[in-house]
Amino acid sequence: MIVIVVQINVKPECTESFVNESQFMQNKSQKEPGCVGYQILRRIDNPDRFTFIETFESEEAISAHKETAHFKQWRANVYEMMASDRIAGQYNILE
Amino acid sequence: MIVIVVQINVKPECTESFVNESQFMQNKSQKEPGCVGYQILRRIDNPDRFTFIETFESEEAISAHKETAHFKQWRANVYEMMASDRIAGQYNILE
Numbered sequence: 031m032i033v034i035v036v037q038i039n040v041k042p043e044c045t046e047s048f049v050n051e052s053q054f055m056q057n058k059s060q061k062e063p064g065c066v067g068y069q070i071l072r073r074i075d076n077p078d079r080f081t082f083i084e085t086f087e088s089e090e091a092i093s094a095h096k097e098t099a100h101f102k103q104w105r106a107n108v109y110e111m112m113a114s115d116r117i118a119g120q121y122n123i124l125e
Numbered sequence: 126m127i128v129i130v131v132q133i134n135v136k137p138e139c140t141e142s143f144v145n146e147s148q149f150m151q152n153k154s155q156k157e158p159g160c161v162g163y164q165i166l167r168r169i170d171n172p173d174r175f176t177f178i179e180t181f182e183s184e185e186a187i188s189a190h191k192e193t194a195h196f197k198q199w200r201a202n203v204y205e206m207m208a209s210d211r212i213a214g215q216y217n218i219l220e
Contacts, residue, residue: 056219070219073215073216081214081216119168121176122166123164124151124166
């Protein structure tokens with residue numbers, strides 16, 4: 031199991047569009063066979079900041095996710111909405 | 126529901142002790158009535174970096190968690206193990 035944690039800062043004027051695009055992509059991602067969980071978190075004290083917690087079964091499942099139409103569409107559609115580069119890391123879960 | 130995301134960098138020589146202390150605290154935290162989930166993630170490309178994903182029912186549940194003996198003990202025991210200040214934020218879950 032691999033968890034990807036992604037931090038994204040969105041331009042204030044874009045947050046509503048970003049949420050719509052991201053929830054559409056989340057919904058599709060959750061249906062991928064290798065996706066165990068896909069959570070979108072929004073910071074309480076700064077609603078322009080988001081953290082995505084994406085749990086996949088394997089490296090192969092992550093590669094497959096990145097090839098999906100919904101991921102590519104999301105990435106293209108939100109690119110201009112980001113206030114800075116997104117920060118991502120891959121993690122193991124301590125059991 | 127409130128999710129706390131905490132990023133912690135640990136001194137390399139302390140990671141084993143940090144994992145032991147944190148898993149003990151995680152186990153106790155998961156049994157708190159207001160704790161919905163408590164995940165400890167370890168970065169694959171840098172095993173000195175951890176992200177805690179803590180899900181609580183309410184602000185009250187978070188306050189209660191911070192008053193528990195296991196949290197206070199963990200905080201005291203790992204203080205010297207951290208390579209830098211921990212970074213924490215509180216989030217809502219987008220449904």
